[in-house]
Amino acid sequence: DGGITQSPKYLFRKEGQNVTLSCEQNLNHDAMYWYRQDPGQGLRLIYYSQIVNDFQKGDIAEGYSVSREKKESFPLTVTSAQKNPTAFYLCASSTGSSGNTIYFGEGSWLTVV
Amino acid sequence: GQNIDQPTEMTATEGAIVQINCTYQTSGFNGLFWYQQHAGEAPTFLSYNVLDGLEEKGRFSSFLSRSKGYSYLLLKELQMKDSASYLCAPLGGGFKTIFGAGTRLFVKA
Secondary structure, three states, X not given: OOOEEEEOOEEEEOOOOOEEEEEEEOXXXXXXXXXXXXXXXXXXXXXXXXXXXXXXXXXXXXOEEEOOOEOOEOOEEEOOXXXXXXXXXXXXXXXXXXXXXXXXXXXXXXXXX | OOEEEOOOEEEEEOOOOEEEEEEEEOOOOOOEEEEXXXXXXOOEEEEEEOOOEEEEEOOEEEEEEOOOOEEEEEEOOOOHHHOEEEEEEXXXXXXXXXXXXXXXXXXXX
């Protein structure tokens, strides 16, 4: 079945550690996105990529990094520079064309301990 | 600037009809999405409007007025499983989708 797979579902991080969240899609979508959601809040865009080997900062990119070496994959690294990383992280993809519907993975819960 | 305004919470009774309003301001406009999000889960696509008017899809309908920067989601024959957050998401300039904080809908028996 086509879809977006995020892993891990739950992750705990110690202060000062970097962690990487995986996102893989087999929908043949050109565009991929990472959003952060805090409890009771909306989705905020961290990074997005419209094509392989290219990505753009979203509204809250500080403390995060991404890569887009393959069309199917868009991993997100939460670095130690991100001071408040505990949140629900959502990876998404779309065709990238006009009226493109964004489809989401199941999300990853990151907690700093 | 970019801004999305939705009510924070709404409560309705099973079997009733509820309308969730959304006003928006974006830099450029290429349509508007509505998503449903159950607690702890990812959002799922409900509807997309690019032209003015009402789009009906089963129990859910969505309306758009571009000149007023206004949309609403209409849910009919409410069921308990409709208890969720509903996200208004305009597609702005550069085809960048902007998500509002959402409206938490509580359906009571």
